[in-house]
Amino acid sequence: MPRVAATPGRWEGDPAVSDPQESPEERPRPQFGEYATPEEQRARIRQPSVTDHLSDGIAPPPPAAPPVLPPPAPVSGAAVRRPRLIDRVATFVLLGYGLVTVLSAIPQFVDFTGFVSTLSQVMGLRSDLPVPASGRAWGIAAAVVLGVGWLATFVLSWAVTRSGRLAFWIPLVAGAVINILASFLVVVPLLSDPAFLTAIQSVGVIAPSSTAT
Secondary structure (H helix, E strand, O other), X not given: OOOOOOEOOEOOXXXXXXXXXXXXXXXXXXXXXXXXXXXXXXXXXXOOOHHHHHHXXXXXXXXXXXXXXXXXXXXXXXXXXXXXXXXXXXXXXXXXXXXXXXXXXXXXXXXXXXXXHHHHHHHOOOOOOOOOOOHHHHHHHHHHHHHHHHHHHHHHHXXXXXXXXXXXXXXXXXXXXXXXHHHHHXXXXXXXXXXXXXXXXXXXXXXXXXXOO
16 A cells, blocks of 8 residues: 655655654755755745745846946046156157267268278278278168168157057167168178278287188
8 A cells, every 4th residue: 555645746755755853964865966954944935036936926026236336436637648748758859869860870871981981080990991882882771771760660659659558669679770780781891891801900800810821
């Protein structure tokens, strides 16, 4: 004879039906999940779910409004403008210094004979050193590099400044790269001239090459 169901859908002796007098340790473990603790059961009773409200014919309560956070403190306009102003001043001061340097170096590179004479006096060499035939072409190339490089640096610095980003480093880096390239162009014809190399070796700038005997 089947036993009478203690609750709808449950029979006495069913492992899923726990004895009220059984301790939590003696109750069988559920197939899925865990038993709710007494604190969770009390919280469930105090805060019924939306399904419970709908089954009772009661409209569920509206969801709790999110907490209203205070608006962030506005950033002072002077604090924002000051770094940009300092960056712009530094950028254009460096560009101005670079322009003066370029305008003074271009005539010297174009007049390659005068450039070699000035360089010889600075290095303590003879003033009547022969000028390489290809020296003028290399000097003009160095002058073009200086002029085009400064223009490109100005355009890039202006664009970065207008976008609000730091731009003072652009004239510094570009100036170093352009000067190294221009110096390389004017040194190539001099180092390829045997007479100039002999004059440099005579004053000890470059050690003379020794030949094995």
